[in-house]
Amino acid sequence: MPELPRSLRVEAVVLRHSDWGEADRLLTVYTREVGKLRVLAKGARRMRSRKAGHLQPFTRSTLLLSRGREIWIVTQAETVDAYLPIGADLLRTGYAAYVIELLDRFTYEEGENRLLYRLLVETLSRVAHQPDPLVAVRYYDLQLLDLLGFRPELSQCVQCGALIQPQDQFFSAAQGGVLCPGCGVQAGALPVSLPTLKYLRHLQRSTWAVVEKAGLPEGVRAEMEALLGRYLSYLLERGLNTPRFLREVRHVYQADGVDDPQG
DSSP: OOOOOSEEEEEEEEEEEEEETTTEEEEEEEETTTEEEEEEETTTTSTTOSSGGGSSTTOEEEEEEEEOSSSEEEEEEEEEEOOHHHHTOHHHHHHHHHHHHHHHHHOOSOOOOHHHHHHHHHHHHHHHHOSSHHHHHHHHHHHHHHHHTOOOBOSBOTTTOOBOOSSOEEEETTTTEEEOHHHHOSTTOEEEOHHHHHHHHHHHHSOHHHHHHHOOOHHHHHHHHHHHHHHHHHHHTSOOSHHHHHHHHHHHHHHHTOOOTTO
16 A cells, blocks of 8 residues: 555544543544544543544544554544434444444455445445345345455355255355255255345345345345354354344344334
8 A cells, every 4th residue: 555645534434442541532444545544533532522423433424634653643523424323223223333343354454445435334324224224234244245355156056066956055154155955965054045045146146226125034034144144254263243232132122022123
């Protein structure tokens, strides 16, 4: 990556933050212009800080950065979109946290990726405003894997190369795709039903405008979540934290009789 200037204006989404010193805040942000960065917001924990409200997790903001000795310093911040419905609903908060965690785990400070940034901000907007945010999250999973070079093979057996027939199959996280019934009886392969496989292909190949109209049937949601969870954990070599939080939130919703879009 070429040497960056002494000051930089970026549009960014706050991924996470931690306290730094007596009043500062250390942020990890994903920017449109230069990808992932760590930045320092001085005085952001003070009650009268003008920057603090623009630097909350999930917030999309324009930042003016000044190069410090070891880290970029936030000198100005202005909110572009706070995605307010996310903070007002615990389930949407969980989905947004999942989106952020997945991007954070898969990326490093490795330079600009505008397609990835666009997917991030579009997904946060969909999580905030769609009646069923889970559809947006599963679409995000498949599109993120594409952009990062981990597109799962869903059309032919990854072991023997045979075209997948219209019947139940298996999925191998280690081999990165589906296995036909003849190859699928092996350790670590997950059974995958034909309806779930069809919807995985649909999410992988289609535009959001098409996916949004189709939705996700109740019967495939849990199976799809388990399969993608297994694949993502294999790629990351560890599990994600947010799926457990989401399960707990859904359990509370069900216990209280609150409508859960995932069902």
